[in-house]
Amino acid sequence: MYENVQGCSALHLAAKHGQPECVKTLLQHNIPADLTDCQGWTALHYAALAGCVASVALLCGQGAPIDSTDRAGRTALMIAAQERQEVVCAELARRGADVNTTDHQGRSALMVASQRGCVEAVRALLAYGADVRRVDSLGEDAVHYATQSGSEEVVTMLMNAQKNTDSFSMCSQLTNMPFQAAVSPEPAHWESERRERHETEQREIERLQGELSLKSQESESLKRETEALRGRLKKQTKALRLLFDTEGETEEVEGEGEDGPLLDRLASLLREKRAREDGWRLDQRNGKMEAGGKMKKERASVEVDALRRLEDALEEKGSAERRVSEIEGHLDNMRAVLSQYETRKRVQSCVIEDLETQVGTGSSLGTQEGVSHWLWRSRGLGR
Secondary structure, three states: OOOOOOOOOHHHHHHHOOOHHHHHHHHHOOOOOOOOOOOOOOHHHHHHHHOOHHHHHHHHHOOOOOOOOOOOOOOHHHHHHHOOOHHHHHHHHHOOOOOOOEOOOOOEHHHHHHHOOOHHHHHHHHHOOOOOOOOOOOOOOHHHHHHHHOOHHHHHHHHHHHHHHHHHHHHHOOOOOOHHHHOOOHHHHHHHHHHHHHHHHHHHHHHHHHHHHHHHHHHHHHHHHHHHHHHHHHHHHHHHHHHHHHHOOOOOOOOOOOHHHHHHHHHHHHHHHHHHHHHHHHHHHOOOOOOOHHHHHHHHHHHHHHHHHHHHHHHHHHHHHHHHHHHHHHHHHHHHHHHHHHHHHHHHHHHHHHHHHHHHHHHHHOOHHHHHHHHHHHHHHOO
């Protein structure tokens, strides 16, 4: 099997450059998914680096070692957190990546994501059980790194998770309390908050979808306007060529679809026509106007008007194309935001389903051990 000087195989390179179709083809031809390069990276590390969720899903589906570490002890989940690839972090955690694995410096993926101020990655890691109180080899925890990032939202999220952990520790000590006294109304409150947040995000998604639809309609309208301008430009170009033929010019106006050469040609023709007009005016003042001068002047005036209209049409076309480009940029941004909201929605749905399952489990047990198990599961997920 061919490898380059860094030890990268074709599968590594396909994942690195975000080419899921190539990744799929190579896997179908039995290329091992656990190959490592000189620094210990698997193709999954490179897919996380590129932020390609499709490649991550393909590799995990073919048995790529999800918790494989490189020479620095970093997993693909840590690489995704380092590169602020929030969707990849959520996907790896959903597929069972160990969220509490640490590198050779004792840093977990939660610490890395907190240092980068990556809100959605931190939210997903906490939802899948990341230990907020774990410290690295320097004795620093995730809150310390979140403070370095300057993200108040991440700091608040981690502090709330620590409070929930403290509450769990206190509840675990209440082993002699009756069942009714041990049950707190807070879990129902948490469930209500999660559902309310889920509904709010759903409304936000619907609003974004509406805006996306409006932007799409505006983009289509601009495209139609651009096509109309192109049609007008073609007609005016044909009229201009007819004028050239009438005048006896044999030179072609090149680049019907190329604005640069055509504009240069138009500018040159305008200068020539204006020079002719100046010459005719001078001849008229000196009494040397020939018999057919008036007809030529009128024809020159018509040509100048046609050239000006053509130049205006080109400017309108360029303006319309720039507007279309801006609208398409807005559409891409809105699609990215919509994708993030849908990912958050999936994560919240998993959390709510897990919470409801655990509430049912705690109620059926009917013992203090069941209550403790239920409280640990629900509060361990965090908000």
